[in-house]
Amino acid sequence: MDLPPMPGKVDPAPLTAVLDGRWAELKRAVREQLTGRHFREPIGLDVEEHRALVLDQLRELATTDWPRLGFDPAHGGGGDVGGSVMAFEMLAFGDLSLMVKAGVQWGLFGGAVQLLGTERHHERYLRPIMDLDLLGCFAMTETGHGSDVQHLRTTATYDPATLEFVIDTPETSATKNYIGNAARDGRMAVVFAQLVTGGEGRGVHAFLVPIREADGRPSPGVSIGDCGPKAGLDGVDNGTLAFRRVRVAREALLNRYGDVAEDGTYSSPIESDGRRFFTMLGTLIRGRVSVAGSACSATMRALALAVRYGERRRQFRRPGEDEEVVILDYLAHQRTLLPALATTYAVHFAQEELVGTLHEIQSADEVDERRQRELEARAAGLKAVATWHATATIQAAREACGGAGYLAENLLPALKADTDVFTTFEGDNTVLLQLVAKGLLTSYQQDFQDLGMLATARFVAEQFVGAVIERTAARQVIERLVDAGSTRDDEDALFDRGWQLRLFEDRESHVLDTLARRLRPAADGDAFAVFNNAQDHVLRAGRVHVDRVVLEAFVAAIERCDDPDATALLDRLCDLYVLSTIEADRAWFLEHGRLSSTRAKAVVAAVNALCQELRPHAETLVDAFAIPEQFLDAPLLHSA
Template identity: 45%
Template sequence: MPLNPTSSLTDDAAASHPKASKGSPEGTSQGPLDEVQAVQGPDTDERIDIETLHDKLMGPWKEVRQKVRDLIEDPALHKVDTLSYQDHRERVLQQLQILVENHVVHRAYPEYVGGGEDPGGNIAGFEELVAADPSLQIKAGVQWGLFGAAVHQLGTEEHHRRFLPGIMNLDVPGAFAMTEIGHGSDVASIATTATYDPDSEEFVINTPFKSAWKEFLGNAAQHGKAAVVFAQLITEGVNHGVHAFYVPIRDEDGVNLPGIQSEDDGHKGGLNGIDNGRLAFDHVRIPRTNLLNRYGDVADDGTYSSPIDSPGRRFFTMLGTLVQGRVSLDGSSVNASKIALSIAIRYAYERRQFSAGGETEATLMSYQLHRRRLLPLLARTYAQAFAHHGLLSTFDDVFSGREDTPENRAELETLAASLKPLSTWGALETLQECREATGGAGFMTKNRFTSLYQDLDVYATFEGDNHVLLQLVAKRLLGDYSKEFAGLDVGTITKYVSSRAEDLAFNRTGLRSVAQLIHDTGTQKKSAKALKDPKWQRELMQDRVHTMVSEAAEALRPARKMSATDATKVFNSQQVKLIDAARSHGELLAWEAMSDVVDSLDGKTHEVMTWLRDLYGLTLIHKNLGWYVSYGLISTQRGRALEEYINRLLDKIEPYSLQLVEGFGWTQAHLRAEISSGLEEVRQADAAEYFRKLRASSDAPVDEKTLMKMKSSGSGKRR
């Protein structure tokens, strides 16, 4: 949207300022880095290699990402915050058609239906849509990443040829009907049934009671014409567990088909461009062939068969095919953090307040507290961006079929469950901190923070509630811990337990912290040298995860001989510790991903990125400093040095902070915040020029304090 300078700006000042014209999304002829490099930041003798950083941040699918970024510069794809939610829904539906026309939605699907068979590229492009409108992104995700992906991943070629063309071209908007009012994350316990009738060769889909209604479904309130419905498959009197079915729900005029009931969820706390609603089924009949039967089939006589014998493994295999939602939310949330920091840090170099002793007021970023608020978030966003590339590459390896093994799928599930909670929570924290760091201006909807926060709030609970996902990670960590004992003889186990006891004794008696104290005695320099050692940082973070998991494992050992009720109580007593361990595990993964990238750089870029990596790692350690000290992993002296060294890192990084956000590659057409447009610098220049002229004139009033000094010194009257 074009910027309208406030009345306090002179037309000459606004017109002559080099940045004043950059607020309009129409100016899209420049490359993604040309504009942001032109922004004036702090004086530095050297520049880092922004192009290389940009390439690292864009990842393996850079070209796909850039194509989508170029597309979403179109104002027709931008969110209009003043629309009613009904109008917002219709606008987003029209925007989906723009995506179809520009061939944005086909990448994941098979070539034989017009797809690109590029699962990684599909997710990479999808993640960029968050900069246009999160409602557009999530509605696209519902249509092609959930509804379409369920048909693709759970169906066979026959289903693909029959259903995917209409899904891809948006002739058939659809819903993904998994969640029920009474069972959210507990998908295995959903109550909707699909009972096979061999006489008619049909499944009868039924919602037995109110809390079994399907809830929170995008496209369910208005636009959906079909749904992939998850239900308990019953045939010949046997429940074979949750399976997926393609179920038409509305006719061409948008009227519910017989037996279909729907309700509109109405206005929400965010993402109001999506028509979320509820669905229920009153003995709705569908053909037997509408069962998406890749992992389980029913013959015409009612006989059930599956390539996977174990019901539990079959269930988790089916759910595992839908992991792409978590993968995409991880990358989308990192992008939202990049947007927020691009706006807030650019503003921090233009907004001035309070004189630092001279006539010129200080920029916000000149204050230590402001650096402490924003720069650790910048470091974390970089780390999470690099970690996401590893996750997305793993996803592509599995879903392309190149490395699709049960072990790799399990690894993918764990990796997604580790990173998605941290990035979604991280985006919310970053948006809020950037909002506060930009004062009242940040509270204005036109500056994006509040709108993005509202839309991303639900990211923390859909596609898997974050705490539930971290429990999945904790379960995997416990399993890996127990594997250390598999196949070992009594002597080896005894040796392991003894060494572990010695290790714990070394930590808890303070011997490790004493060793640190002796090593660091006499100088802060020695402590600082130890703090910036990446090996030391990694070991500390690894120790935290291993210690918490091993303590929980030891506490849970007796549960193996207990009743289910008592065993549940024991596990519950360790739940918080295991969640902390899982969270620390995800943070370690991000730190390691960032370290790998740092090692690939050279020159000044390597140096600055090393500081940024250290800032991320040491901020994590500082957050848990009490834990580390209590376990004897860090001495009190080194703990005190930690605070000071973080502040030193902030001072080192600050001159390069604007260059670091330039590496994100967002243009003003993507940011679309007034305070990132350069307008604030116009205001500041206008004010400075006004006061310069005033001081040079004979009309300047005398400050009261100055007058009092003049009177007390007897220097005479005002001239």
């Protein structure tokens, strides 16, 4: 097949501009500040040395404006939610322990105080949190409950005689576990517990609980443990917390969504306990969004190392030639790295859109509940896909660097170890792709009974995967391309953007339609059993939805590019994302008659052709990530 001609050498700067997007100026400033600071790699350090180094670096960060970006300007913050997320994503170009510890301190701990607390908490705590005068923890997960936050066992029982809450760990399985900042540095924790007042449980709420005295000893009634050696992130002091009748003042309750009067009367602006719980969790979505972005940054770093190595490392000779072949010239090596590179661009563009939506929603005076639900669903799906992609791609990058990639000095082993937990923290990925469907079965059974089959499919599409899309300018471009898409059945149609978009939309629509049919018996029978038996289908529905969202984000990013050569390169890279995704799911497309066997074979040939066409631009594509060079200073790039 004949592909359109590609430009010669492409300047990476216009690509960087598209990648940096809305917060380009902020990202340039962060890069300059990172370059001017010595955030050295923790190679060869033991756990205590690594923790001490990360705390020192955290204190250095506290002298910059970054930690303040996401906080209320009334208390010294920058009022830039999206900018805050972007700044911390860029920390993931370096030691991920620093990024995680910063995220715990300013994103989770500080974010909970800001978003769940009220003025009395903001006035007292936000500045010390921003300045790092008060180090804190986010104590949600328990040994026995991680994903099922609604059924945490820690209790906070109000005592009207003393105007205090009594925080208690009723059993070993209720011990708070994996808590960042707990084992060594934290002085206070936001503790999520079942609020009980007047003998009545009011669901999970958050409380500010001191965990250490000024001299570093545990506070009375608080037991602190160290999680011990982990697979990675040794610079983060993950620990355990247990409470034995620890008393805190009534004002320790973060009371934006629920309050307790002196006499024990409970009040809330949200009447339903269930709705209140999900509203509270929804406000804390910033952490999940940040994990997806940080996974993208770590993936970019791994690919930059592997592609540069592939441009330098030589193995085997062509017949009749003396010089060995650069390994990136081999198609097998291209197939290892270039489709992953295309997907990384695609996921990054979807992440940029997600952060923009987060910024708009959390900067608004009032919460739009519909948009908030869509944001939560989109964040869940993208976090799952981004972190699974990071795990697979960093492994592929390690293998692409051979034995050199296994040496700690070459950075890839730490990236592999440190990102492994991303697939299970801030929400287990498998659970994230099921959350909304599970909510459908428990909360919307009546809708299933009343809706017809087509309407049911549409209902699932909107509620399950957040597929409601406003008619933005970008969406209008998508619709125009789909309407103009080719209906031909030849190989050249594979590169028609409208055909590609329509194929992804059709796959999503079909999967959702058949899922709706499969779930419909839940309205009349054992909802759990119906859902449990359809989990494979549920996971596929979530995944194909995200694939479509990611493709549309890529198309919108190409539209924003104003450099012709960069646009042409991005356009070809988008083709590789689409066709490698189709190739990976060829079985479905063949089984459901969306591709003929001839066209399925053509997809494989097209991926090969695209890899070979993009190979001369591979280093340009990773240079466009604009990762500070200090984070790519690996010996394998000097010795290959």
